[in-house]
Amino acid sequence: MFARDIGIDLGTANVLIHVKGKGIVLNEPSVVAMDRTSGKVLEVGDAARKMVGRTPGNIEAIRPLKDGVIADFDVTEAMLRHFINKINVRGFLSKPRMLICCPTNITKVEQKAIKEAAEKSGGKRIFLEEEPKVAAIGAGMDIFQPSGNMVIDIGGGTTDVAVLSMGDVVTASSIKMAGDKFDNEILQYIKKEYKLLIGERTAEDIKINVATVFSKSRSEEIDIRGRDMVSGLPRTITVYSAEIEDALKESVSVIVQSAKQVLERTPPELSADIIDRGVILTGGGAMLHGLDQLLAEELKVPVLVAEEPMNCVAKGTGIMLENIDKLPKNNIV
Numbered sequence: 001m002f003a004r005d006i007g008i009d010l011g012t013a014n015v016l017i018h019v020k021g022k023g024i025v026l027n028e029p030s031v032v033a034m035d036r037t038s039g040k041v042l043e044v045g046d047a048a049r050k051m052v053g054r055t056p057g058n059i060e061a062i063r064p065l066k067d068g069v070i071a072d073f074d075v076t077e078a079m080l081r082h083f084i085n086k087i088n089v090r091g092f093l094s095k096p097r098m099l100i101c102c103p104t105n106i107t108k109v110e111q112k113a114i115k116e117a118a119e120k121s122g123g124k125r126i127f128l129e130e131e132p133k134v135a136a137i138g139a140g141m142d143i144f145q146p147s148g149n150m151v152i153d154i155g156g157g158t159t160d161v162a163v164l165s166m167g168d169v170v171t172a173s174s175i176k177m178a179g180d181k182f183d184n185e186i187l188q189y190i191k192k193e194y195k196l197l198i199g200e201r202t203a204e205d206i207k208i209n210v211a212t213v214f215s216k217s218r219s220e221e222i223d224i225r226g227r228d229m230v231s232g233l234p235r236t237i238t239v240y241s242a243e244i245e246d247a248l249k250e251s252v253s254v255i256v257q258s259a260k261q262v263l264e265r266t267p268p269e270l271s272a273d274i275i276d277r278g279v280i281l282t283g284g285g286a287m288l289h290g291l292d293q294l295l296a297e298e299l300k301v302p303v304l305v306a307e308e309p310m311n312c313v314a315k316g317t318g319i320m321l322e323n324i325d326k327l328p329k330n331n332i333v
């Protein structure tokens with residue numbers, strides 16, 4: 001009869017939905033396939049992602065969230081509505097309350113856009129919560145004690161670094177450098193070095209299967225196909241870990257710098273706690289090979305990858321939903 005509360009990790013790359021009492025019930029890519037001429041939504045999520053880079057002229061596969069914020073409002077709304085209808089949580093008598101996670105430095109205008117999309121998709125009361133805080137909770141950290149916890153959440157569009165204590169963010173930074181930029185660096189490298197054009201899914205395959213960011217810690221190879229820029233014909237090349245390590249060096253150093261700056265701004269007592277407890281990595285980007293080792297070496301503190309890093313935010317919404325009535329008023333927009 002009554003709607004169940006739901007938590008949404010509205011990500012640049014993936015949308016995960018957690019339903020109170022049920023766990024994670026949806027995990028699909030944030031992609032929508034649209035008919036350019038009629039503006040009609042054709043496919044959403046998994047089905048739409050299969051179309052990326054493979055659509056005929058009149059069909060477009062859109063990723064409505066860019067850099068962790070809404071780039072295309074109408075398409076985001078259509079996507080949210082599709083996913084919420086799919087999980088079928090609306091009660092006969094009530095609409096669900098929704099807890100939605102967003103990056104730390106989003107503007108009031110962007111917050112309003114997310115809230116409107118959620119309301120139009122059938123939400124009753126919308127709560128917004130900062131992504132790194134929820135990620136830390138989902139990774140099993142007890143952030144409510146008076147001690148320092150540091151989390152680095154590396155998603156598709158943004159990397160959020162935060163030091164948390166007593167349930168709140170003490171110091172934080174959010175940068176638009178994450179998984180998508182790594183894919184783009186790889187794509188540009190292949191273009192420049194081999195004069196070969198590849199799609200973003202191929203670039204992501206390279207990142208997952210051969211890339212590393214910690215010196216000489218991986219030696220894999222992969223055969224990839226693309227279009228030769230000179231002849232225009234299909235061509236296959238072999239790509240190795242060492243060259244991708246070089247291609248990703250600059251991008252990954254931006255994340256290291258951001259983490260260092262947050263540590264520099266952290267009160268000394270909390271820094272001491274971080275040395276004891278270590279830094280937790282969450283988000284899909286946490287699985288980038290060698291990133292934990294590189295960060296441990298650069299930050300001089302232990303670094304651990306959370307269990308199921310891509311699910312941490314969604315799991316965290318589940319834990320917060322249990323206490324939704326106790327959330328501070330300023331979380332309600």
Ligand SMILES: Nc1ncnc2c1ncn2[C@@H]1O[C@H](COP(=O)(O)OP(=O)(O)OP(=O)(O)O)[C@@H](O)[C@H]1O
Pocket residue numbers: 009010011012013014015067068154155156157158159178179180204207208282283284285286287288289309310
């Ligand atoms: N094994 C892996 N190695 C490296 N990167 C990976 C791996 N698996 C997934 N990723 C990357 O993780 C990113 C998606 O992570 P996630 O789902 O946490 O992002 P998101 O929450 O949608 O994004 P954001 O938080 O920026 O809105 C993608 O860029 C994907 O390529």
